[in-house]
Amino acid sequence: MPSISKKGTLMPESPIRKLVPYAETAKKNGINVYHLNIGQPDINTPKIALDAVKNNTIKVLAYSRSEGSEVYRTKIAKYYKKHDIHVNHDEIIVTTGGSEALLFTLGSITDVGDEVIIPEPFYANYNGFATASGIKVVPVISSIDEAFALPPIEEFEALITPKTKAILVCNPGNPTGYLYTREEIKKLKTLALKHDLFLVADEVYREFVYDGLTHHSIMQETGLEQHAIMVDSVSKRYSMCGARIGCIVSKNKEVMATALKFAQARLSPPTYAQIASEAALDTPESYFTEVNEEYKERRNVLVRELKKIPGVKVSSPKGAFYCVAELPVADTDVFAQWLLEKFNDKGETVMVAPASGFYSTKGAGKNQVRIAYVLKQEKLVRSVEILKKALEMY
């Protein structure tokens, strides 16, 4: 039998995937499982986006342009302008989700063996994309005690080698919910310019910022034009994760010309999803106000309830819809499985994402979980109650 690739062997499994069979068995046994484990919002997709697809008049479902239609990219540029990000349509390439935007970015700026520095914990799939690209993630650990703020810039600098090609941040952060301040972004800029590194920012949660704070994009930094690459997506913004539309944004022409070659090889992003995404740009502001208000309330409820549990540590997230909590257990992989396999309270249990998958440092985050607040408030309250009882029994 021919053997699979080393790369394939090294590809990480989704940190949640291992738990799925246990969740399925629990459900088969009549247990109600509250899903705190995934970033799939329960918020309705804007009607204007759904209707655009329902009312489409396509007869031949043809390829679109590899970089996305000019009309759509022009509308995206207009949307960015509202966020004080000034780019032209030809500084945007439409991709199949933020995932592909990141893959094209890594393909364009890294070769096998190159290194990318990422503050840890980070979005688990960065590990997968790095493995698929044959590059090394060099983590800089951030601390729950500092609410996962940017680690001291000296810690980044100490890790830079001739192989370092980029620093990658997620802002606001998944799984941390941390929102980088303007000063932190400026520190990263100074470092990127000093060492001539790309600064890649995954800004897919841009709209989800609370407590009157403002999101600061790397694309707003003057002088960083040749170094900044932004990764974006419609998935969370419009609660349309299933569309699979994202984009790469950069003013570096060489990066864009290179990313376009990767885009051409896969022909085009999905057509229906582009119709939905283009229409979604006309979503009224009130949608975001309401959604943000809802998430803020959920966050408040979740953090308040979690803090009531003895031994639980949680940092109040300023953005996105996740928080990382430290639990009084040795290994949350084991605990999360136990929650599904062995525990229930009045026929109900919770599924959480063990945080180990969000670290690349071996053994880090073993006592942490990521909780997504994508459920209604009463469900969140009940979920935390279940978690509390489970921890008492465990």
Place this chain on the structure above:
Amino acid sequence: MPSISKKGTLMPESPIRKLVPYAETAKKNGINVYHLNIGQPDINTPKIALDAVKNNTIKVLAYSRSEGSEVYRTKIAKYYKKHDIHVNHDEIIVTTGGSEALLFTLGSITDVGDEVIIPEPFYANYNGFATASGIKVVPVISSIDEAFALPPIEEFEALITPKTKAILVCNPGNPTGYLYTREEIKKLKTLALKHDLFLVADEVYREFVYDGLTHHSIMQETGLEQHAIMVDSVSKRYSMCGARIGCIVSKNKEVMATALKFAQARLSPPTYAQIASEAALDTPESYFTEVNEEYKERRNVLVRELKKIPGVKVSSPKGAFYCVAELPVADTDVFAQWLLEKFNDKGETVMVAPASGFYSTKGAGKNQVRIAYVLKQEKLVRSVEILKKALEMY
């Protein structure tokens, strides 16, 4: 300025892309351009597929399963059964187009520096996927004089090294239109088993087979279960290139488990497109009969007319909707540009795909073009007339 990757520098541009600005200028100057250059059919997408999307009742456009929904995969398995291919739903992973199926396959079975043997000329984007994966395409040249039949198996065997991981074929072939016989597939099987190589077949044109011939899939070969990986797509079958839905099919559990990890990293294939693709499986047989009849007629017209031009050599394709023609010019890249830039006949010209992009051997195919017969017969006749006049003048 930070530099882009070596890989990015090596990524090939689409062979047609270079010509696009010339086509746009021609159009701006009022020239009517017949597009013989792309595999975008003019055939209507089945109404049943389009209607399924128009009638969808989605409220939250959520992630689907990374491997595609079980219902859809079960229906795909049923479709294969009609083609005498016997697989279960868990031997199928739904991908974002055939492109992603091929990328996941290469990721699962090759590491940087590995080699894949491919009969040449081949689908141009194989070069892009190979570059993106850091692997080497080892071509075996097939000849227009043999209608691009499988080259002698000894020629494959002579190229096998310890780095060789797979043989990749496209059947029926893009750009050749060649349909491998059952015997040729068996020869490849014997070779794959002897050297323990994967045999990967891109069978996206399965339905497009003419002259009463039958398509023979690598999945029909007993004994090849652990070595065969099939790449498929809905793009051409249902004229829905813009959906971006394909799949990987294999009975090798290790390959499937590995490909699934790549699939998980990018979360899920597009949801709307899966709705269309699932519904498309209920397309009545008459659709294919009519479409095939139409393509067969187009091929007949095209080949007949091309043969009338002095100095033009063309092999009659048995499948797909392309043919490769040899023209009495030294360099079809130059000629194709000239057609758009300098030539017109009564305000009309043609755009063809220079074949050099379908070869990885430097300098091969310089006097060949790929012609896609995706236009109505009268347009094909007129296109060849234009080509004839152009060649006379050139």
